[in-house]
Amino acid sequence: AQTVTQSQPEMSVQEAETVTLSCTYDTSESDYYLFWYKQPPSRQMILVIRQEAYKQQNATENRFSVNFQKAAKSFSLKISDSQLGDAAMYFCAYRSTISSGSARQLTFGSGTQLTVLP
Amino acid sequence: DGGITQSPKYLFRKEGQNVTLSCEQNLNHDAMYWYRQDPGQGLRLIYYSQIVNDFQKGDIAEGYSVSREKKESFPLTVTSAQKNPTAFYLCASSTTRGIVAQHFGDGTRLSIL
Numbered sequence: 001a002q003t004v005t006q007s008q009p010e011m012s013v014q015e016a017e018t019v020t021l022s023c024t025y026d027t028s029e030s031d032y033y034l035f036w037y038k039q040p041p042s043r044q045m046i047l048v049i050r051q052e053a054y055k056q057q058n059a060t061e062n063r064f065s066v067n068f069q070k071a072a073k074s075f076s077l078k079i080s081d082s083q084l085g086d087a088a089m090y091f092c093a094y095r096s097t098i099s100s101g102s103a104r105q106l107t108f109g110s111g112t113q114l115t116v117l118p
Numbered sequence: 119d120g121g122i123t124q125s126p127k128y129l130f131r132k133e134g135q136n137v138t139l140s141c142e143q144n145l146n147h148d149a150m151y152w153y154r155q156d157p158g159q160g161l162r163l164i165y166y167s168q169i170v171n172d173f174q175k176g177d178i179a180e181g182y183s184v185s186r187e188k189k190e191s192f193p194l195t196v197t198s199a200q201k202n203p204t205a206f207y208l209c210a211s212s213t214t215r216g217i218v219a220q221h222f223g224d225g226t227r228l229s230i231l
Contacts, residue, residue, distance in 0.1 A: 047219050091160055105166060106151075106163075109160055111159070
């Protein structure tokens with residue numbers, strides 16, 4: 001079974017600065033998907049960015065980018081020019097590419113609470 | 119606008135009572151999921167369904183039941199057998215092809231009276 005580990009329960013960053021959130025995972029599969037979700041105080045889960053493991057190029061979405069290191073099984077999220085609205089709980093998630101059974105589920109890490117300081 | 123609607127936003131359960139959480143989506147997604155979130159923790163899968171009239175247990179299905187009679191709807195019943203139901207419940211849906219990112223509803227907070 002796959003596991004996802006977020007070793008930083010809490011992080012803080014000054015407004016306009018850059019912060020990196022860590023995520024590692026354990027899998028025996030060679031192809032899979034990785035995601036970062038944001039959960040603000042409203043509790044809605046919002047997809048931030050996604051990465052397909054077979055793609056070597058790191059995904060970017062505006063101020064959000066990832067550092068995907070497949071050999072190290074690491075998938076960190078970098079937030080540039082941090083804004084007050086970025087304050088939220090951030091979850092890393094893994095999904096298999098196998099199309100049958102429970103492999104379709106997302107496996108989530110325990111989350112990192114990000115505080116943005118004005 | 120397309121999306122996922124969960125209701126109610128807050129729900130209270132008495133001892134021995136079954137309660138049903140509603141989840142409706144108009145995204146034309148085949149797959150739907152129910153997750154439970156406890157304070158300070160990630161999401162854990164309760165049940166999922168990849169097609170109408172079919173569903174599978176997730177990691178923590180005991181004390182819960184679901185149905186999938188329509189593509190758009192995936193209600194979750196929290197039964198009296200679930201001894202610790204207080205949590206935040208999230209419903210999600212996705213396509214079944216490609217990268218299959220899941221889209222989430224706004225959640226239901228269930229508490230014990």
